Amino acid sequence: MRFGELSRMLARTPKGAGRWHTYDDFRLKARRCLPKMVFDFVEGGAEGELTIAANRAAIDAVQLAPSFLVNVAEREMSTTVLGRPVSLPFLLAPAGLATLVHREGELAAARAAAAAGTVFAVSTGSGYSLEDIAAAAPDGRRWFQLYLWRSTEVVRSLVNRARDAGYEALILTVDVPVVGKRERDLRNGMSLPPRIRWNRALDTARRPRWLHQLVTGPDITFGSLVGLGIGNDASAIGAYVDRELADPSRTWEDLAWLRREWDGPLLIKGVITVADAEAAVQWGADAVIVSNHGGRQLDSVPGAFAMLPRIADAVGDRVEVLVDGGCQRGTDVVKARALGARAVMGGRSWFWGLAVDGEAGVARMLDIYRTDIDRTLALVGRRCFDDIGPDLLA
Numbered sequence: 481m482r483f484g485e486l487s488r489m490l491a492r493t494p495k496g497a498g499r500w501h502t503y504d505d506f507r508l509k510a511r512r513c514l515p516k517m518v519f520d521f522v523e524g525g526a527e528g529e530l531t532i533a534a535n536r537a538a539i540d541a542v543q544l545a546p547s548f549l550v551n552v553a554e555r556e557m558s559t560t561v562l563g564r565p566v567s568l569p570f571l572l573a574p575a576g577l578a579t580l581v582h583r584e585g586e587l588a589a590a591r592a593a594a595a596a597g598t599v600f601a602v603s604t605g606s607g608y609s610l611e612d613i614a615a616a617a618p619d620g621r622r623w624f625q626l627y628l629w630r631s632t633e634v635v636r637s638l639v640n641r642a643r644d645a646g647y648e649a650l651i652l653t654v655d656v657p658v659v660g661k662r663e664r665d666l667r668n669g670m671s672l673p674p675r676i677r678w679n680r681a682l683d684t685a686r687r688p689r690w691l692h693q694l695v696t697g698p699d700i701t702f703g704s705l706v707g708l709g710i711g712n713d714a715s716a717i718g719a720y721v722d723r724e725l726a727d728p729s730r731t732w733e734d735l736a737w738l739r740r741e742w743d744g745p746l747l748i749k750g751v752i753t754v755a756d757a758e759a760a761v762q763w764g765a766d767a768v769i770v771s772n773h774g775g776r777q778l779d780s781v782p783g784a785f786a787m788l789p790r791i792a793d794a795v796g797d798r799v800e801v802l803v804d805g806g807c808q809r810g811t812d813v814v815k816a817r818a819l820g821a822r823a824v825m826g827g828r829s830w831f832w833g834l835a836v837d838g839e840a841g842v843a844r845m846l847d848i849y850r851t852d853i854d855r856t857l858a859l860v861g862r863r864c865f866d867d868i869g870p871d872l873l874a
Contacts, residue, residue, distance in 0.1 A: 500844055503808035506832035510581070513835050515684045517668035518580050522831050524664035525775035531783075532775035535806030538783025542815045543874035547861030555857045557850065557865040558597075561823050562649060562745045562767065562800065564621065567597030569865055570813055570849045572842075573804050574625035574651060574749075575827035576605025576702070577672070577714070581690075581835035583697030587616040589830055592842035594620025596850070601625055601651055601825065604638065609703035614645040625651040625749065628734050630727035638704065639741050650742050651769065652735070655750030657728035660777040672714035673700040735763040749804070752781060757791045760799075767800040767822075774805060774827060785819060789870075792820025810852020814860065817868040 500506055511519050525532040558567045572593050578585035585607040586600075593600035594617040601623040602613050610624055624642040629635055642650065664670075669677055674694070676684050684691055694700075701714040705721070739746060748760040749769040760768050770788045772781045784805025792801045803816050804825035813824045833845035853865065862868055 500836070500841075501848065503829055503832070503845075503848075506829075506836050506841065506845060510832045510835040513687060514581060514690055515674075515680065515687050517665075517670045517674065517680060517683075518690070520664035520668055521580065521662075521670050522828060522835075524662055525779070526660035526662055526777055527779035528663075529775060530779050531772050531777075531781045532806070534781065534783040535772070535775055535785070536783070536808075538786035539806050539808075539812050539815060542785065542819065544811075544815065544818070544860055544872055545874040546859060546872075550861035550863075552858045552861060552863055555854055555863055557853045557857065559823060559865050561599060561802075564648075565597075566599060566621070566823065568846060568850050569598075569817070569823040569853070570807070570810075570829075570846065571599040571802070571823055571825045572601060572830045573825035573827040574601040574603035574623075574653070575831060576603040577607050577700065578831065578834060579607030579698060579700050580674070581831055582838050583693040584838050585834070586613045588839035589834060589842050590614075590617040590620055590622065592830075592833075592839050592846060593617070595843060596846040598846065599623060602647070604704060605702050607698070607700060607703055609706065610638075610641060610647070611645050612703065614647070618646075622647050623649040623651055623747070625653055627653055627656060628727065628730045628738065629721075630724060632737065634708065635738070636741055639738070641704070643742070643744070649745035649747060649766075650738075651747045651749050652738060653749045653773075654756075655752075655771070655773050655777050657730070659722070660773070660779075662776065672718055732759045732763050735760075735765075739764040747802070750777075751791065752784065752787050754790055754794045757795045757801075761795050765799055767802060768795065769802045769804055769825060770821070771804040771825075785816065788816065788819045788821055796820050810849050810854075811856045813849065813853050814856045814865075814868060814872075817865060818870060818872040820870070 559569050587608055590600045590613050599621045602610055604626045624647040626638050702717045705717045745766045747767040747769055748765045749771050751757050751768045751770055752772050757768050770784050770791050772784055784803050788803050800822045802823055802825055803821040807824045807826045816824045829845055830842050833841035
């Protein structure tokens with residue numbers, strides 16, 4: 481490499497690039513930045529965390545068959561999702577309470593996603609309200625995630641607010657009839673809002689930046705659920721949700737009601753079997769997200785990438801298929817496309833970036849995905865992300 485080329489490359493290198501090159505770089509830094517109870521809240525899964533391991537193992541099992549002596553001097557990773565372009569086929573998955581790791585929470589993530597040309601999916605459990613998040617990045621693409629709770633009035637209110645705030649699509653998460661057993665949180669005594677117990681005081685004191693944000697930042701609560709007449713703090717709202725809104729009696733027939741309430745694109749998240757994918761299509765979904773909730777609900781479930789090709793084969797000609805579960809590298813995004821996914825979603829990735837450096841950290845994480853995907857396209861002999869198909873699989 482000539483000196484001039486090296487100088488131009490270094491000039492384009494974003495802030496933090498010299499320190500953070502991978503998902504694990506951010507994860508390890510976040511581990512040093514966050515108290516153990518908060519890090520474990522993000523990192524942990526259900527029971528023995530076998531599903532988390534299965535997610536990663538399923539990705540690692542996929543092998544690629546590259547082609548060489550192909551002109552890949554110009555490469556293009558943009559694609560379309562729900563008929564609209566994205567310049568980066570890695571989407572920010574819905575994940576609640578981002579204010580636990582950084583005071584700007586979802587506001588920072590929304591701005592970073594908009595700047596990167598990708599989608600930010602906002603969780604019902606977001607730390608900021610869905611309206612505040614929309615205002616933070618008015619030009620960005622936003623989806624809103626919700627559940628079929630017992631109270632149809634509460635769900636209808638959220639749907640109407642999402643429509644009024646300009647959200648493009650709804651994501652219905654179907655894999656939480658009850659909350660999974662997250663043993664790390666039980667051992668740590670994790671609560672919302674977090675309480676610093678005597679046996680965690682030293683661990684917390686070693687994270688002065690996080691502690692300062694906790695004391696001086698906004699209250700940690702469920703922003704979109706404030707104002708329901710049940711209190712404004714996370715503890716009161718969480719207890720109300722567990723007691724009154726979670727409804728394990730819901731069935732696929734209830735999806736028809738939501739389909740009538742919302743005439744925009746509707747995605748079903750938590751699909752891990754062909755039968756559920758077929759049901760989602762039958763009841764009016766526009767896309768399915770192959771996901772096991774990041775291993776946070778039911779343990780001993782197959783990895784999302786292991787089930788992706790079967791589901792894509794079954795319904796991919798009728799609806800778009802996305803995948804969310806264990807993606808940590810741009811190479812993983814390319815593998816997902818080869819297995820039949822339109823694009824990839826991830827939650828822990830942007831949480832780690834946010835914890836380390838706020839909006840700049842999320843932006844840097846997305847830049848790592850972009851650079852990795854571009855490099856992988858060149859190395860496998862594909863000029864365009866949309867050119868990737870099953871013929872790339874070894």
